[in-house]
Amino acid sequence: MSTETDTDLFSDIDLGWEHLKNRLFLWVIFAASMFGVVMLALLLFDVATDFYVGLTEYNISLVDFFTRDGSRREELSGFRGAIVASIMLMVLVTILSFFVGVGSAIYLEEYAPDNRITRLIEANLANLAGVPSIVYGLLGLAAFVNGIGMGPILLAGSIALALLVMPIIIVSAQEALRSVPDGVRNGSYATGATKWQTIRRVVLPAAIPGIMTGTILALARAIGETAPLIMVGAVFINRMPYGPFDRFSAMPTTIYNWANEPSQHFIHLAAVGIVVLLTFLFVMNAVAMYIRHKYETEV
Known part of the structure; x- marks a missing residue:
């Protein structure tokens, strides 16, 4: 009786239509994926074309490009100050965000009780990771540049970028800590180790590859951000910064300023700068992939 009922039920379904x-759904998601890939390929092709034309037709010397600072004169413009400023930014952002981010993740995962307040904090951290970057630039402008009178210096830009990437570092560090099996912790406790000894000698060494991967990817996002730096006043500066209290113009803001110039020479200078910035991004992502691959291979 039940067999006949099941047969009647499935006989009403048009398998051909299903x-x-x-x-159709497979083709839709494939087209959506290919749209992003094609747009990226076109963008890279356009940048590569402008880069090649700049080197051949506009005689942009890579040696001069890497050894000169910015200038209002197109034939004297270089990228050295912007590269140095971006490197200094990343060093300061790492110092300001890494230890606070990892410490917060350790507290939330290992020490904080599983209650409503902890869950509310974690939900807000996840939301902060998706906040538009210009909001952090406005915060840096109001609180640090104007609020306490720091001015548009490199330290103010570093704080704004550190606030931007800190939620990402916290969330990725939490995921890395969660990936460590509880059996590892319990085994450490069974040998008489304290909670802090277990975290420092057992949990953190196992989670460090995941933490480092998330941190590098977060810094790769920060190095390409333009809006927060523009908001804190990182406008065109034609000299190289020598410390955190100097005014600066990083790679993204320099490219932005060059792209706004009417001269085609500046447009091609911006294309060369984009290639340099993309190289930094590719290297940072490659390092993150290498760390992840090495970790998975060892596991």
Whole structure:
């Protein structure tokens, strides 16, 4: 009796239409994926074309480009100050965000009680990771540049970027700590180790590859951000910064300023700068992938 009922139930389903819907859905998601890939390829092709034209037709010397600072004169413009400023930014952002971010993740995962307040904090951290970057620039402008009178210096930009990447570092560090099996912790406790000894000698060494991967990817996002730096006043500066209290113009803001110039020479200078910035991004992402691959291979 039940067999006949099941047969009648499935006989009402048009399997041909179901297969057609599955194929249509597959093509839709494939087209959506290819749209992003094609747009990225076109963007890279356009940048590579402008880069090649700048080197051949506008005689942009890579040696001069890497050894000169910015200038209002197109034939004297270089990228040295912007590269140095971006490197100094990343060093300061790492110092300001890494230890606070990892410490916060350790507290939330290992010490904080599982209650409503902890869950509320974690939910807010996840939301902060998706806040537009210009909001952090406005915060840096109001609180640090104007609020306490720091002015548009490199330290103010570093604080704004550190606030931007800190939620990302905290969330990625939490995920890395969660990936460590509880059996490892319990085994450490069974040998008489304290909670802090277990975290420092057992949990953190196992989670460090994941923490480092998340941190590098967060810094790779920060190095390409333009809006927060513009908001804190990182406008065109034609000299190289020598400390955290100097005014600066990082790679993204220099490219932005060059792209706004009417001269085609500046447009091609911006293309060369984009290639340099993309190289930094690719290297940082490659390091993150290498750390992740090495960790997975060892596990």
